[in-house]
Amino acid sequence: xxxxxxxxxxxxxxxxxxxxxxxxxxxxxxxxxxxxxxxxxxxxxxxxxxxxxxxxxxxxxxxxxxxxxxxxxxxxxxxxxxxxxxxxxxxxxxxxxxxxxxxxxxxxxxxxxxxxxxxxxxxxxxxxxxxxxxxxxxxxxxxxxxxxxxxxxxxxxxxxxxxxxxxxxxxxxxxxxxxxxxxxxxxxxxxxxxxxxxxxxxxxxxxxxxxxxxxxxxxxxxxxxxxxxxxxxxxxxxxxxxxxxxxxxxxxxxxxxxxxxxxxxxxxxxxxxxxxxxxxxxxxxxxxxxxxxxxxxxxxxxxxxxxxxxxxxxxxxxxxxxxxxxxxxxxxxxxxxxxxxxxxxxxxxxxxxxxxxxxxxxxxxxxxxxxxxxxxxxxxxxxxxxxxxxxxxxxxxxxxxxxxxxxxxxxxxxxxxxxxxxxxxxxxxxxxxxxxxxxxxxxxxxxxxxxxxxxxxxxxxxxxxxxxxxxxxxxxxxxxxxxxxxxxxxxxxxxxxxxxxxxxxxxxxxxxxxxxxxxxxxxxxxxxxxxxxxxxxxxxxxxxxxxxxxxxxxxxxxxxxxxxxxxxxxxxxxxxxxxxxxxxxxxxxxxxxxxxxxxxxxxxxxxxxxxxxxxxxxxxxxxxxx
Numbered sequence: 014x015x016x017x018x019x020x021x022x023x024x025x026x027x028x029x030x031x032x033x034x035x036x037x038x039x040x041x042x043x044x045x046x047x048x049x050x051x052x053x054x055x056x057x058x059x060x061x062x063x064x065x066x067x068x069x070x071x072x073x074x075x076x077x078x079x080x081x082x083x084x085x086x087x088x089x090x091x092x093x094x095x096x097x098x099x100x101x102x103x104x105x106x107x108x109x110x111x112x113x114x115x116x117x118x119x120x121x122x123x124x125x126x127x128x129x130x131x132x133x134x135x136x137x138x139x140x141x142x143x144x145x146x147x148x149x150x151x152x153x154x155x156x157x158x159x160x161x162x163x164x165x166x167x168x169x170x171x172x173x174x175x176x177x178x179x180x181x182x183x184x185x186x187x188x189x190x191x192x193x194x195x196x197x198x199x200x201x202x203x204x205x206x207x208x209x210x211x212x213x214x215x216x217x218x219x220x221x222x223x224x225x226x227x228x229x230x231x232x233x234x235x236x237x238x239x240x241x242x243x244x245x246x247x248x249x250x251x252x253x254x255x256x257x258x259x260x261x262x263x264x265x266x267x268x269x270x271x272x273x274x275x276x277x278x279x280x281x282x283x284x285x286x287x288x289x290x291x292x293x294x295x296x297x298x299x300x301x302x303x304x305x306x307x308x309x310x311x312x313x314x315x316x317x318x319x320x321x322x323x324x325x326x327x328x329x330x331x332x333x334x335x336x337x338x339x340x341x342x343x344x345x346x347x348x349x350x351x352x353x354x355x356x357x358x359x360x361x362x363x364x365x366x367x368x369x370x371x372x373x374x375x376x377x378x379x380x381x382x383x384x385x386x387x388x389x390x391x392x393x394x395x396x397x398x399x400x401x402x403x404x405x406x407x408x409x410x411x412x413x414x415x416x417x418x419x420x421x422x423x424x425x426x427x428x429x430x431x432x433x434x435x436x437x438x439x440x441x442x443x444x445x446x447x448x449x450x451x452x453x454x455x456x457x458x459x460x461x462x463x464x465x466x467x468x469x470x471x472x473x474x475x476x477x478x479x480x481x482x483x484x485x486x487x488x489x490x491x492x493x494x495x496x497x498x499x500x501x502x503x504x505x506x507x508x509x510x511x512x513x514x515x516x517x518x519x520x521x522x523x524x525x526x527x528x529x530x531x532x533x534x535x536x537x538x539x540x541x542x543x544x545x546x547x548x549x550x551x552x553x554x555x556x557x558x559x560x561x562x563x564x565x566x567x568x569x570x571x572x573x574x575x576x577x578x579x580x581x582x583x584x585x586x587x588x589x590x591x592x593x594x595x596x597x598x599x600x601x602x603x604x605x606x607x608x609x610x611x612x613x614x615x616x617x618x619x620x621x622x623x624x625x626x627x628x629x630x631x632x633x634x635x636x637x638x639x
Contacts, residue, residue: 020271021264023067024096024187025081025110032075032110034058036094037257038232039066041085046072049080049107057084065257066233077112085231092228096261097188099196100172104184104226113272116200120207125309126164126276128336129401129542132439132529133214133446134162135409138170138193139177140459140508141449147198151205153512158209160452160522161529164312165206166214166279168410170199174226175464177505179410180216181281182223182463186265203274212276214312215269219262219298220285221245224473225465236261243285250288259294266298267305277312278302283333284319296328299335312336314404320377322393325402336402337444342378342392343405344412347434350554350573351407351426357483358386366556369571370548373441373558376403400442401542407431407438408448410459417481417496419458419508421451423521429625430573432524432601432608436627437571439528441558442541450510452525453518460497462505470500520607527606531599531629537567549586552577555622559586566590567598568630576624587620593632601627 019026019033026033034046047057053074060068075081080101082091093100097108134157142149157165171183172190180190189199203213221244222229229236235254237246248262249255269275280286280295288294299313313335315324320342326332342362349355350364361384362368371378379392395403406412408422423431438445450457463473477499481487487496497504515522532538537560545561554574560567568586579587589595595616602608602623611623614630 021096021268022260023264024094024098025075025108027077027110027112027114028071030071031073032079033069033071034060034075034081034094035067035069036060036083036096036232037065037067037261038083038085039235039254039257040233041068043086044068045084045087046070046075046081047084047091048072048075049082051079052076053079066254067257075110077110077115079110080107081110082107083232090231092231093185095185095229095232096264097172097185099191100185100188101191103191104172104174104228108188111196113196113200116197118200118204118274120204120274123207123274123309125306126212126312127310128312128399128444130533130539131164131212131312131444132162132532133164133166133404133444135166135168135406135446135448137168137179137410137449137459137508139505140457141510142512143509145193145509147194147202151202154202154206154209154211156515158211160526161533162211164212164214164276166216166314166446169216169218169281171218173223174466176502178463178465179414179461181218182225182465183218184223184225184227186217186222186262187268200273207274212312214277214279214314215273215275216279216281217266217269218281219265219295220248220282225469238287240287242287243282247285247287250286250294251290255290259297262294263298263301266302270302270311271305274309275311276309277314277336279314279316279339280333280335281316283315283317283324284321292328293323293331293333295333295335296331299333300328303334314338320379320392322395325398337404338402339409340372340376340403340405340443342376343372343403343441343443344407344409346372346378347407347437348412348422351422351430351434354425356485361386366550366552366554366571369437370550370556370558372405373400373437373443373548374546376400376443399542401444403443404446405438405441405443406446406448407434408451409446410448413448413459414461415480417484417487417492419460419497421455421458423454427625428607429602429609432606433571433573433625433627435524436528436569436599436601436629439525439532440538440541440569440629442544442546442560444542445532447525450514452522453515454521455510455514455518457508457510460504460508461499462508463499464502464505465500467500470498474499520605524601524606527599535567535598537562537565547586549584551579551584551622557586566632568595570622570626570628570630572622572624572626574624577620577622579620579622580618582620587616590632593634595630596633597628598631599629 060070098111169180172185384391555572
């Protein structure tokens with residue numbers, strides 16, 4: 014038996030002789046695999062020692078479905094596999110052997126996805142449906158397709174302890190959480206998405222492991238760096254014996270792409286992945302993910318609070334080799350514009366027309382300027398970077414859930430202004446993303462929830478209170494007492510969506526569906542990422558964006574304040590193309606969206622810019638019908 018016969022360097026894999034096990038345990042002299050339950054119960058096999066501290070061997074009695082754990086140095090305690098493919102009883106229980114070849118895929122002709130042309134939908138499996146499962150979510154994929162979504166981004170599913178959680182404290186990085194179903198249920202979800210023409214991204218966390226149910230240290234302390242990270246011990250990507258650690262994470266990325274046919278990964282908090290090696294570990298990870306995809310094209314997305322340009326550089330240039338980045342700058346500016354909130358990290362934004370114009374033209378607002386909230390420079394230049402590389406959002410799991418009461422943006426602003434900002438989100442050159450329920454003004458909040466042991470749960474709650482105190486309105490006893498406890502089941506239950514609200518809040522749903530249709534079908538907005546875009550400030554709360562593409566033009570008017578009458582009009586971006594008049598193509602104030610109607614366009618003597626409204630204009634040749 015040789016390592017070359019394996020699909021991945023670690024874990025349990027089916028072979029003709031039985032099951033081959035391989036684990037990294039450099040601190041130990043002897044490692045045994047012990048079978049539990051079913052055929053071979055209680056039997057054990059001593060694994061052979063290999064170079065670098067690996068142990069490997071075959072159990073002829075093990076097969077798909079066998080439960081097992083590892084015994085280290087003839088100790089009494091048994092530990093689950095660090096690269097377990099499934100934990101049917103959670104992180105504290107035995108691992109289960111999984112045969113990925115048993116699932117029969119139907120997506121053989123699926124080509125993968127490109128970077129351009131997407132509307133992304135962020136989903137948390139446990140709260141998206143009442144059942145909170147892969148199967149229940151799969152039943153909703155056609156509805157998302159009909160809405161116009163092209164790409165579903167699933168929050169982390171690597172197994173974690175307890176009955177509920179966001180997923181960012183995963184401890185079994187190769188094991189889809191048992192809370193959402195079997196591994197083949199995840200495969201079926203992806204398969205069904207591909208049948209409908211939808212792509213699927215998975216959010217992965219490579220900067221830390223969760224605080225409970227994590228047995229890595231029992232196998233090797235070399236998994237961890239000496240320094241502490243933002244959420245506990247940092248991973249050892251550049252210290253002594255770090256090669257197997259790097260291999261662990263690179264193999265994990267390839268595993269999700271290969272065995273689950275995923276269309277890409279979203280890498281959580283890449284700014285917290287520290288590596289001073291000549292080749293950054295994220296570059297190795299993305300290279301492995303692309304190799305695992307074969308002929309399929311995939312999309313790799315970074316979250317990076319520092320707005321580091323390395324995210325989009327190739328590995329050979331010292332970068333991470335990713336395709337796109339989340340853009341907090343758009344969110345923060347839009348949030349301030351909609352709510353007037355100007356505290357903590359929002360204090361670095363004003364939500365002005367010029368800020369919003371600049372996000373449309375440049376993606377990031379901070380590209381190296383001093384950022385007072387952090388006391389340092391922030392961001393990197395974006396010249397030459399395609400707008401499609403930036404993923405914009407008004408809401409996401411972080412920005413809702415990391416507030417005091419998990420309130421969605423529609424509870425914090427007026428409906429007309431939100432319709433206006435939604436139009437800007439959907440028609441900007443950048444790639445738009447919406448968070449589950451946003452498309453129908455979901456009444457449920459999205460709170461922070463985590464079902465951990467009592468001691469850890471209390472520590473997590475205390476830590477969150479300290480985090481929230483950066484917002485000055487939170488630092489009062491009566492406010493703190495009102496914040497939901499993450500470990501209480503009611504906190505989780507409150508966060509579940511009520512999908513029937515699609516009909517109850519049909520006007521919001523109509524707005525999203527029509528904007529996505531316009532973005533998809535209009536010859537200019539469908540290629541907004543390729544447009545030359547200019548902007549102009551029209552007033553304290555009003556501005557325009559003008560799109561130029563191969564002889565076609567569109568004009569988007571955004572007003573987040575009171576109605577304006579522009580007299581005089583010394584702004585060339587308002588002038589129609591020669592021989593043309595402007596006509597209304599779309600407006601956020603349609604009755605079917607919950608609006609109050611839009612006055613007839615009259616630009617002969619002055620421009621009337623409707624208050625709290627977005628209006629799209631199209632040039633029409635004089636004498637022609639629009």
